[in-house]
Amino acid sequence: MRAAVLLALAVAAFAATAEAAATGAQGELEALFPPNQATCYAMRFDAAWLAAHPDQSVVAIRVMRGYPSLRESDETSGQGEWPSMPAQLIVTFRDTGENATPRQYGAEVECRADREGAPDPKARCVIACDGGDFIPTRDADGAMHFAIEDGRSLRIAGGCTNHRELRALGTQKGDRIFTLPRQPLEACR
Amino acid sequence: MASPIIGVALLAALAALPARAETDRSFPEGRPTCHARVYDAAHLAAHPHQRVVAISFARITRDLAAEKQFIADGEITEEMISATLRVRFRGDPVTHIARLECDGTRNGARYCEAPACQGGEITVAPAAHGAIRISVGGTLTNGTFVPHFLHLDDSCETNRLIVLESGADDREFLLLAAPPEACR
Numbered sequence: 001m002r003a004a005v006l007l008a009l010a011v012a013a014f015a016a017t018a019e020a021a022a023t024g025a026q027g028e029l030e031a032l033f034p035p036n037q038a039t040c041y042a043m044r045f046d047a048a049w050l051a052a053h054p055d056q057s058v059v060a061i062r063v064m065r066g067y068p069s070l071r072e073s074d075e076t077s078g079q080g081e082w083p084s085m086p087a088q089l090i091v092t093f094r095d096t097g098e099n100a101t102p103r104q105y106g107a108e109v110e111c112r113a114d115r116e117g118a119p120d121p122k123a124r125c126v127i128a129c130d131g132g133d134f135i136p137t138r139d140a141d142g143a144m145h146f147a148i149e150d151g152r153s154l155r156i157a158g159g160c161t162n163h164r165e166l167r168a169l170g171t172q173k174g175d176r177i178f179t180l181p182r183q184p185l186e187a188c189r
Numbered sequence: 190m191a192s193p194i195i196g197v198a199l200l201a202a203l204a205a206l207p208a209r210a211e212t213d214r215s216f217p218e219g220r221p222t223c224h225a226r227v228y229d230a231a232h233l234a235a236h237p238h239q240r241v242v243a244i245s246f247a248r249i250t251r252d253l254a255a256e257k258q259f260i261a262d263g264e265i266t267e268e269m270i271s272a273t274l275r276v277r278f279r280g281d282p283v284t285h286i287a288r289l290e291c292d293g294t295r296n297g298a299r300y301c302e303a304p305a306c307q308g309g310e311i312t313v314a315p316a317a318h319g320a321i322r323i324s325v326g327g328t329l330t331n332g333t334f335v336p337h338f339l340h341l342d343d344s345c346e347t348n349r350l351i352v353l354e355s356g357a358d359d360r361e362f363l364l365l366a367a368p369p370e371a372c373r
């Protein structure tokens with residue numbers, strides 16, 4: 001009897017911890033992307049920075065939850081038991097395309113907290129069709145810390161159906177971790 | 190004699206068509222289209238914050254070719270269209286042109302993006318009498334208006350962006366069906 005009580009207490013404690021951690025990740029996500037609000041995290045690197053970081057191929061990176069993402073959340077509100085927040089990841093690389101303009105790629109990401117019971121629940125932004133994910137966390141000053149975990153990369157172009165152009169982020173060491181200050185929406189244009 | 194079951198199935202299939210047919214009326218497959226609007230001095234005087242003085246949305250020969258290619262590539266649904274957006278702003282003599290790819294047909298609306306610069310989007314929805322309504326940004330169900338934008342060229346990373354923005358008075362445009370000349 002005593003063993004059963006102890007086991008029940010242990011299970012309850014584990015469940016509470018897991019729930020708190022999941023709530024923490026969910027809370028982190030909601031702090032990064034307040035409901036019904038357009039949000040923009042953006043960083044553009046200048047020439048001096050890029051010269052000092054030759055292993056970085058990213059010139060600019062933005063994570064935006066603008067009207068298209070908010071509309072999608074609005075339309076799917078209350079559906080499903082594992083809520084997610086769509087956002088857009090926009091990355092400009094050093095190499096140039098037509099008219100010598102830097103190549104820019106964008107992908108929709110679905111950000112959500114790891115499920116309860118995950119060993120170390122985190123908020124995670126996933127690209128569909130096995131395109132990989134990144135971990136967004138909120139810095140003390142409200143900026144987004146953007147991290148691609150070791151051994152992983154993000155397929156930002158050439159996803160589910162468009163195989164015309166494939167592009168991955170995170171294959172170079174300098175393209176795995178960024179700090180993106182929160183900015184007015186204009187910075188994500 | 191045709192089976193009544195087939196007849197019922199046919200009627201059911203036709204009943205499912207209106208939303209699609211509604212959009213197809215604005216953008217019939219394989220046929221060029223043009224919708225345009227030029228705002229006169231009186232309108233602009235009454236809307237001092239409106240930047241757009243002329244706007245057109247067309248599917249010209251190259252757009253129809255692109256639509257064929259989309260289907261040939263097997264990448265998209267039949268509802269996807271290619272279009273050419275032309276915009277002229279107040280005090281700017283240049284007509285800015287963007288090639289768009291439009292997809293998604295919720296309530297007959299399509300969402301259009303300019304492939305050169307990411308993140309921008311406008312909504313194109315059918316309106317009465319063959320007209321279309323172009324929206325920049327939109328209103329959520331709680332009544333909040335969320336602004337948005339669309340790049341009109343490939344100036345994504347320059348200091349001088351050419352962007353159609355919802356702003357104070359550029360949120361919605363009603364464009365009437367027009368002859369092709371109006372979209373040149």
